[in-house]
Amino acid sequence: MTSPEPEPHPGRQRQEAIYRAGVFGHRPAVPTNFSELERAARRRMSKQAWAYVAGGAGEGSGMDRNRAALDRWAIVPRMLRDTSRRELSTELFGRRLPAPVLVAPVGAAGLVHKDADVEIGGAAAAVGVPYIFSNQGSAPMEAVAAEMDRVAAGRGADRAPRWFQLYWSTDESVVASFVGRAENMGADALVVTLDTTQLGWRPMDLNIGSLPFSRAVGIAQYTSDSAFMASVRERVAAAKASGQRPEIEVTLGAVKTLLSMARNVPGGFWRNLTSPVPRASVETFLDTYSRPSLCWDDIAALRERTRLPLLLKGILHPDDARRAVDLGVDGILVSNHGGRQIDSVIGAADALVGVADAVDGRARVILDSGVRGGADVFKALALGADAVTIGRPHIYGLAIAGRQGVQQVIENIIAEFDITMGLAGVTSPQELTVDALHR
Template structure:
């Protein structure tokens, strides 16, 4: 793996030869180019946030209040960006956040991301709402590190099945997302009246699951089962029906259509995928069904962080879901110091929401984060260049962080601490 200055030099040398990378290292251009290439529905789903988008904006502005204070003459010729999490050593303090329905931006979807993550040596958190089953992605990653994101559905057997599958395909931990027991008021999606799951997109973890298939059998065999209200027959509805049939596993379009399983799967998913009734006491069920570390994602309040420790959780992910759930919420970086203080180094604390450059990573680590999660930027790389596009985004960010760390006077991640910042 090239060091940061070597990666930087390679970009300049390639440019001198008239060859540019597939994706720009300029964040603003990256986002603009990706949005331009996306279908407008995909752009609304990937880019959009809740309400007035205030939390999306706060995730960026929250970083600006913290200023790096570089120190000089520290001999930073050699550097080490590695970290240790859950007994494993990773080459850099990043992981790839779970983002669903990636088939909206590239046909290889999660599989391309999994391959790029393995190539870069960065852990990938498989999305609960993936377009590709976790087993397929795990098979493409070899021994590279991965985790699994879990949404708590209304069916406990399904929850247990997802966890067992994650263990079987080598995941290093379960990332339980707490902040999406209901969908936020996502105005860009609502303005388009579009939810990709209705077309059978982003439900590959379900249609590949044996418990979900048994649930679907029962649903289709129950003559008294009530389905959702039927919308009027339109061309758009027909396109959605065709999409759901095409995406359902198996061969034979007409055979799948006649079985009723594709649309039945969509309906069953909508009925079961989230559960707003879960409480802290439900965590015991999860612990009974896995020996893997359990991280709680969506923690923003110090009291919730303390409670997570009381309930035996193994890690915290400070996140507001990229601003997609509660408009006007506190930014992730603002919440980080209080959560870190509450946890008091008893478990790792990972920050996501708003990371766009190496300076953001440095600031998060200085405020006590053990690692950071990257979200939308890698999706933009996927949009523009598939697996190679994701890899280039990751390498750009890794190089940016390493150079920032060294230029600030730190040789190792352990040297990045609160005294490196001024507010």
């Protein structure tokens, strides 16, 4: 008796959709490999957006090391194994996901697309993978969550998976408010970013004098927050009481900055042009958004006050991983911030091996930096990761085709991962070990 034909896999489905469209002369708007994707996105992005997203720290060797760390491993396919039935799904913190892939937080994506975070969230929800909301997002977390749930309902799901990334402010009331909001909007996990207690040295931004936050791009989580806005009002009141007026050099750049603030801070555009609130919001953000004194005691205290699974983003040393797990942390994102914080930093996949060994199954491990395609997902899981995040690629998809561009990038990476597994003789992510690779 002939066994029934298995359901088509996502890789095959994606390939067939593209090839069938090709019969009629249609080519995918979003390139299916990273190098072409990056080139196409650059043509669509402003100079400021390209510098912020594509740039790295120093000479960019941290980004190069991320690629080298993955490229030094080669996949060794095994033959004559039945891979006609494959299962890509994985479970993270009580959620069954269609693939071990998450959408990474990227701050100030509003430089690339007006409704960036809502569009990214909608795309992630359409595929069914989690989106880690950026603390430096361009839309309030509640608005993104609502759109994701709307899309999920259309797919027959109750709620879209989402996590929240926390940058630790010097204003503890804002930290507490963000954590509470994350819990209330249904976050499945809380991710504390450790490696940005101050901005890295980023020449692509510095050389054009561009910091998106100074134009109120990427501060929507703050300007939608009652605790933060209380501080802004105090600042405005103090300035009014002092009678001092800020000295402003009137230039074309200053005018553009004012217009950007007026557009990106809540309230009517024309009212914002004459209000001190937009400028005070930016100044308050720049004064308080990061805390260089962040330490292990803060993480221990946060562990006690939130019911959410807690993950730390930016761990690269095995000793830090052990300490995190000893504190009760539920997961680690092995990340060097995409090479954006320290030049000549260790490649994230090189660090992954030691971190995974140190954690030894006591917490979930996710590779955050350097993933560009499905083969990278395969390698990361074989090296000990439970899942990966997609960073720059999905932003490039956003630049090219908005929400559909993000969705297609996610689907392409999952499709390539599926095909790579099948051709390598693997039927599920759980089968992957370092034996599938050659150094």
